[in-house]
Amino acid sequence: MSAKNKAVSESLLTKVLLILAAVTYVGLILVLPLASVFSEAFRHGIAAFKAAIVDPDALAAIKLTLTVAAISVPINAVCGVAAAWAITKHDFRGRNLLISLIDVPFSISPVVAGLMYLLLFGAQGWFGEWLLAHDIRIAFAKPGIVLATLIVTLPFVARELIPLMQAQGREEEEAALTLGAPGWRIFLWVTLPNIRWGLLYGVLLTNARAMGEFGAVSVISGHIRGETDTMPLQVEVLYNEYNFAAAFAVASLLAGLALVTLVVKTLLEWRHGDQLAAAGH
């Protein structure tokens, strides 16, 4: 749009005021609190920050959080793509039910999600005795944390992809069919390239939530220090113990991990901007 077209462009004053309002709002709500976390974390210097991070419990929490994300993100990425593919490229009975089911983790509180697994796999739960008899630990152990993370992060990829794939329609896949391509080829060569940016974004959201989830994980983890405490849980524990410096150190690391994913996304968009434009996103 040309800047000279006065009829459809705002006056300079309105523009400046709108931009100022937006910047102030984002600054107060988002940037300032985030900056305060980092400033608190480094208030006692790099050495104190380092000491807080290399604490064995903190290290265990970091490792656990990364492990949980490394397991749950790929699983939900694959399942999310499969669900979005089934829903948008095929007609079948129960399609709308499946869409609603995918939204369930969004609509229920994460604490409830955690509780559900406790009711199933806890010592007093439905499968509790059987699990105990077979020496399988799910509740208050890592498998439970992974399960809780899986359910909480389940909708992100599918929810990101469904509107995108609906907008793209089925014609390209149908064209590939008439050109003799087998199903898996169509998926790899036609569908996947068309959704890769949506998929990437969904994966990043999933990752951010997987590393940051508190409620569901808090219920199922049992808070065993150095064993089932993830980074968010570790932050709370440290904070409740008035160990503010360490709490902020771990918190800033957690925020840093999230920022890294954001930077990666921006970099990718910047490097592949022309392809993005060609794909019409």
Add this chain to the structure above:
Amino acid sequence: MTITVRNIVKGFGNYPALRDVSLDIEDGAFVALLGPSGSGKTTLLRIIAGLESAESGQILFAGEDVTDRAPQDRGIGFVFQNYALFRHMTVEHNIAFGLDVMKRGQRPPKEAIRARVEELLELVQLPGYGKRYPAQLSGGQRQRVALARALAREPSILLLDEPFGALDAKVRRELREALREIHDRVGLTSIFVTHDYEEAFALADKVAILGQGRIEQFDTPDAVQQHPASDFVREFLD
């Protein structure tokens, strides 16, 4: 290759799209499926292509029953109204797609594929456009690419769903002529769907007029114009 449509029935919910449709298309014919929207013409074309399945009835190519055959195995070329080009691939990759996806033993060597792409670009009068992306082409050019892509595997049957629907009058006329020429040169049996009777009569050897899921008349353009078989045909041509 002859195409035989035998007693095809298809409904969407309670709404009958095709009621007992039969059609015999000769080898080398250029046939138009003509009718108002909702007459079932696109559905019939998609059933011939295998993109949709009929409730009953059969489709035969050269006398061979292909009713239960997947679209991949029917040996057809299909051109969509909105081109359906692969947006993330260049023109040459779009055209080569049908060859690239062939099984290892059957796939022509890379050099042969490249030569074939060049040959097809010549055929649709777009030499030198291979490196472009679909978004960088006009509507008429995109449909030419779609045509080249559909012809890459040398199908004997070409199916076109409102191929000129999204184009302006001048481009439409050019493309129409190009299509007719290609049809004759390659020796295809072609079926195209249209709601524009002038287009159907100008291009096709034979026109099948559909109304409400039935074939009202199937004859040469002259015969249809001079002897409309029903009131429906007469009204539609007015």
